[in-house]
Amino acid sequence: MMKTQKTAMGGMTPADTHKKASLFLLLLALLALPGCTRAGKASQCVLCHPKIEKVSKSHADCVSCHGGDASIKNKYASHLAMYGPRNPAAPEHWEKTCGSCHLYQLDRVRSNLMYTTTGMIKNIQLTWEGPEKLYSSRGGDDYDAAGKARLLKPVAGLNHISGELYRKFCSQCHVATESGEVYGASHASGCAACHFPYNDRATYQGGDAAVRGKGPYAASHAMEKLPGTEVCARCHNRSGRIALSYQGLYDGNNSMVPTRNGQPGPVMTSGGRNLTHIASDVHFAAGMECIDCHTSRDTMGDGYGYENMYLQTEVSCEDCHGGARPPRYQRIAGESDEAVRESRGYAMQMRQGMKMILTAKGRKYSNVFYRDGAVWVLGKRSGRLFKSRVITGTPEHSVAGHGRMECYSCHSRTVVQCYGCHTTYDRSKPGMDYIAKMATPGRFSEKEDYRMLYPFPLALNQRGKISTVTPGCQTFVTVIEPDLSVSKDEYVARFKGKKQLRFAPFYSHNTGKKAIGCGECHGNPAFLGFGQHVVSGGEIEGTLICEQSADKPLDGFLTLQGGKVRAYSAITRENSRPLNGAEVRRALSVNLCLVCHEKAKDPIYRKELNYRALNDALHRRLLSAP
Amino acid sequence: MRSMMLCIVACFLLLSAAAGEARENCTDCHKIAVSGVHAGVPCLSCHLSESDTLRDPASASGRAAGCVGCHKGYQALFGRPMATRVRETGFVARSFGRMDGEFFGKNCNSCHLQGCTDCHGGKGHEIAKPRDRDCFTCHKGYFVGTDYYGMAPREDSLRYQRGDTAYGEPFLKMTPDLHAEAGLTCADCHSMASLVAGRSSSKGCRDCHKPKLSVVEHRIAAHLEKMECWACHSAWAAQEYGTFYLRFSGSPSKDLYRVRRDLSAEEYVKSAYLRKQDAPPLGLNGRGKVSPIRPQFIGYFTDIRQDRAIWEENRLLAAEWKAFFPHTVRRGTVMCEGCHDNPRRFLFEPAADRIYQLQADGMTLPSFWDQSGQKVVNGSFLPAARYRELSKKTTAYRRAYLERWQKLIDHVEASSPR
Structure with missing residues (x-):
């Protein structure tokens, strides 16, 4: 690139002189710095790594990120003072490297849940009878959601089975620690986790012969300013599996079929799992990526330390599609607006005066705006514009009572549900502690009862809204002591003071344009949490039963016996709960109207239903026996 | 004629054994006791002859020659689907057999009726009436049988192969059949006579049950017809x-x-x-x-x-x-x-x-x-x-639908403890 510039200098017109000259001066200044510039004779870096990719136009200097001494020829001596040396963006170095320029981002990431994993650890503590203190991946201080300073203990010191589970099972997927040996799920630590993505085998495949084929390294030395869906999928492919569901992939029953090219298939992923294709999310099908909905504050944090991801997340369906009220927007008032700055890397830049759509937390999206009476979403990477359909005021979306529902309760095509998680903690065997980076006594293994996609149960979430829920978790713990005695056998932990299994409010990210039909949901008590079942007179009887009971469904949390609706599983999160008897009755009663008034746009659904109408003269005549 | 002779010999032996005047030589060497209803039956009544002993009187290959002398006609079972497996072999011939001529022998032969004792006592001399577990040697997993006791096959992946095992199959716990809860066994509906006659069962639902008309669904003629x-x-x-x-x-x-x-x-x-x-x-x-x-x-x-x-x-x-x-x-x-x-x-x-x-x-x-x-x-x-x-959605449908749902809804309490 530099070479072409120099040739161009020779044949320039006087009119260009000023502009070109200033560029030349800038280039000269760059040459003077010890760095990656090819012409820089002083840089030993590029002599050894001549064809390594530039990180980006603005990140041209090796030493300012990597440290080390570019003037020494000897490999070991020049590398001695490097940060890493592999990954200067790792949390051990990021203050001196990335953070020395990007302090605003670093401060946010440091209290970001993807880095602290405080939420993950807290939820394990809650469901594995752990202590109540807050921990984080590396410990440290930050500010909680109310702006109060708090100190988080490092999870290395969580001396409890919940800490063990995190360190040996869950900690592989977070920004604080590198994971280099998991096929399809490896990632760097720190900023590089997302901005220097690994490939499936964590192997460098760029132009630098000195590093090519080695690992764990990013696939390329070129920075990924805007990480794509496949980057998110490196971690978000377990537990809720949202990145899989979004792309229409399912790690269902691990059957390894159908084969592909004579190998287990059709798509292999981490942990020896195979993926099959299911209907994808409507947004994915349209060409949208994760970061087209999720803002940088969702993914990198907003500076506050939250205790759950649903508190950090600022986007909601209603932001673009409207709810009871249409989407809100705010004009960009000045050039310093965050939307302007963030959109600099997009194919289209946001400018002063544009009407930017607001997130549920009231902050501007940097890629969603209001123009010509419509909401438009810019694909941050693709540059494509997607028109968002606003549903506010449409009859289907103004059914009385449905204001209580999350959009995805009707618009989820599937919700992945893992029933029965049988976890064994074998203290007689060593297990890798990914935080301590060494094997310690105690190894986890896991078996499962049953996986399901549809139908899916609904319950009240933390916002008091009806939401899809999924087992979270139905953990049965077995502990084998060093002397091989079994101290816990298929143990169900106490949660909210009671031994019970748990479901968690959850948006599966497998959204469909077409909603679940009215009769489909109201007419099938499985959606209310009864599991697969039969109805006998006035009883609802589950047919897939928990091993530890005679009659409670494994795939649900409600029973109807002797006219009583009983809940026997908790819904995690504050204010969450299963539907109660009155709500179950109300949901089922709608069928009395639905059998004739089939469409949601029927005017009777604009107000609360009056079942006494069934006894009026009109209804009696319509329904009378011939 | 031969079988008649044998029968006479058998009866003679039986009588003499009972009288204690003479006894068979077999048990001098073969220290075997027959249990159950056949306990008093002399060896040769099943094994037929001292000189030309029937090694396995109940074997399917010999059409159970040692059994059918008394249990007349039951050899017909060997011509029935449980023994011929004609449906299974037919399926394999038109499917997997096209790719591998020996597929059936390799993958499907574990369930193969080899003789009466497969079900009647198992170990040969402990002849008995079949219990449910005898049926479940074959009728398990995906092949209807253990479903009756609330067992469903799990996914094949080792991740899902866990929990209690019955008849060699780890199973997913399901609600059992009502009849199993009431103590009915396989044989209560599947008699030997029905199997021999080539009928899958000896009883149909309506032999015992009359659909109650108080049930809405039963009042719909099309349902019952x-x-x-x-x-x-x-x-x-x-x-x-x-x-x-x-x-x-x-x-x-x-x-x-x-x-x-x-x-x-x-x-x-x-x-x-x-x-x-x-x-x-x-x-x-x-x-x-x-x-x-x-x-x-x-x-x-x-x-x-x-x-x-x-x-x-x-x-x-x-x-x-x-x-x-x-x-x-x-x-x-x-x-x-x-x-x-x-x-x-x-x-x-x-x-x-x-x-x-x-x-x-x-x-x-x-x-x-x-x-x-x-x-x-x-x-x-x-x-x-x-x-x-x-x-x-005819008027009749809507009427019945309302009645059915009303019945359920009326049953659901208006408030719940939680």
């Missing part, structure tokens, strides 16, 4: 969608298939794309009545040599369904919309509602819940016209 009782009253059924047999030679990749290995011969790996155990789809059985149906089997085959698929990979060899009786009877049923206006239940799933994208993974069929490309071997799928007919 056109449906088997178990179309509604089967609470669940094991369903296997996509049965894969992979044949390997010289392929280390075989070890990557972490699935149970006891279901196939050494050179094969058997796996299934998806298992379900909810209310099964409905179709028409051989009598033209609405009945549960399930895949048996939607079979795929891949031949893998030196870790490469040869010929066509994941070749669809059969897409066959069977009308069947799941043996999971409960008093309860699904509600009206479990069938009416429920296209998946009759394999009319609209393309827009497809969850599993089979063709994206090269599995040929558009959907398991789409009739196209599939058939019911012992009946048929419900014709589209009939499906449209039963999904019409």
Whole structure:
């Protein structure tokens, strides 16, 4: 690139002189710095790594990120003072490297849940009878959601089975620690986790012969300013599996079929799992990526330390599609607006005066705006514009009572549900502690009862809204002591003071344009949490039963016996709960109207239903026996 | 004549043994005691002759020559499906057998009637009436039997192979059949006489039960005329969608298939794309009545040599369904919309509602819940016209629907403890 510039200098017109000259001066200044510039004779870096990719136009200097001494020829001596040396963006170095320029981002990431994993650890503590203190991946201080300073203990010191589970099972997927040996799920630590993505085998495949084929390294030395869906999928492919569901992939029953090219298939992923294709999310099908909905504050944090991801997340369906009220927007008032700055890397830049759509937390999206009476979403990477359909005021979306529902309760095509998680903690065997980076006594293994996609149960979430829920978790713990005695056998932990299994409010990210039909949901008590079942007179009887009971469904949390609706599983999160008897009755009663008034746009659904109408003269005549 | 002579000899021996005047020499060497109802029967009444001893009197190959002298006519059982396995061999011949002529012998031969003692006592001399567990030697897993006691097969992957095991099968705990809860055994409905006569059971539902007209569903004439009782009253059924047999030679990749290995011969790996155990789809059985149906089997085959698929990979060899009786009877049923206006239940799933994208993974069929490309071997799928007919919301339908739902809703309390 530099070479072409120099040739161009020779044949320039006087009119260009000023502009070109200033560029030349800038280039000269760059040459003077010890760095990656090819012409820089002083840089030993590029002599050894001549064809390594530039990180980006603005990140041209090796030493300012990597440290080390570019003037020494000897490999070991020049590398001695490097940060890493592999990954200067790792949390051990990021203050001196990335953070020395990007302090605003670093401060946010440091209290970001993807880095602290405080939420993950807290939820394990809650469901594995752990202590109540807050921990984080590396410990440290930050500010909680109310702006109060708090100190988080490092999870290395969580001396409890919940800490063990995190360190040996869950900690592989977070920004604080590198994971280099998991096929399809490896990632760097720190900023590089997302901005220097690994490939499936964590192997460098760029132009630098000195590093090519080695690992764990990013696939390329070129920075990924805007990480794509496949980057998110490196971690978000377990537990809720949202990145899989979004792309229409399912790690269902691990059957390894159908084969592909004579190998287990059709798509292999981490942990020896195979993926099959299911209907994808409507947004994915349209060409949208994760970061087209999720803002940088969702993914990198907003500076506050939250205790759950649903508190950090600022986007909601209603932001673009409207709810009871249409989407809100705010004009960009000045050039310093965050939307302007963030959109600099997009194919289209946001400018002063544009009407930017607001997130549920009231902050501007940097890629969603209001123009010509419509909401438009810019694909941050693709540059494509997607028109968002606003549903506010449409009859289907103004059914009385449905204001209580999350959009995805009707618009989820599937919700992945893992029933029965049988976890064994074998203290007689060593297990890798990914935080301590060494094997310690105690190894986890896991078996499962049953996986399901549809139908899916609904319950009240933390916002008091009806939401899809999924087992979270139905953990049965077995502990084998060093002397091989079994101290816990298929143990169900106490949660909210009671031994019970748990479901968690959850948006599966497998959204469909077409909603679940009215009769489909109201007419099938499985959606209310009864599991697969039969109805006998006035009883609802589950047919897939928990091993530890005679009659409670494994795939649900409600029973109807002797006219009583009983809940026997908790819904995690504050204010969450299963539907109660009155709500179950109300949901089922709608069928009395639905059998004739089939469409949601029927005017009777604009107000609360009056079942006494069934006894009026009109209804009696319509329904009378011939 | 010969058998008559033998019978006389047997009777003579029996009498003499009872009189204690003479006894057989057999037990001088063979310290064997016969237990049960045959305890007093002399050896030669079954083994026939000292000089030409029948080694295995109950064997199918000898048509149970030692048994049928008294149990006359029961050798006919060896001509019945349980022994001939004509349906299974026929299926294999038109499916997997096309790829491997010895498939049946390799993968399907573990359930093969070898003689009377397979069921009657097992160990030969402890002859007894069959107990349920004798049936479950074969009638387990995907083959209707243990379902009766609330056991459904688990996914083949080792991740899902866990929990209690019965008859060699780790099972998923389901609600048992009402009759099992009441203490009825297999033999209470499946008598020896019915099996010998080639009937699958000796009793039908209506031999014992008269549908109560207080039940709304029973008052609908079409329900009673056109449906088997178990179309509604089967609470669940094991369903296997996509049965894969992979044949390997010289392929280390075989070890990557972490699935149970006891279901196939050494050179094969058997796996299934998806298992379900909810209310099964409905179709028409051989009598033209609405009945549960399930895949048996939607079979795929891949031949893998030196870790490469040869010929066509994941070749669809059969897409066959069977009308069947799941043996999971409960008093309860699904509600009206479990069938009416429920296209998946009759394999009319609209393309827009497809969850599993089979063709994206090269599995040929558009959907398991789409009739196209599939058939019911012992009946048929419900014709589209009939499906449209039963999904019409007539006044009669609406009236019955309201009555049914009102009954459930009236039962649900207005407030709950939680």
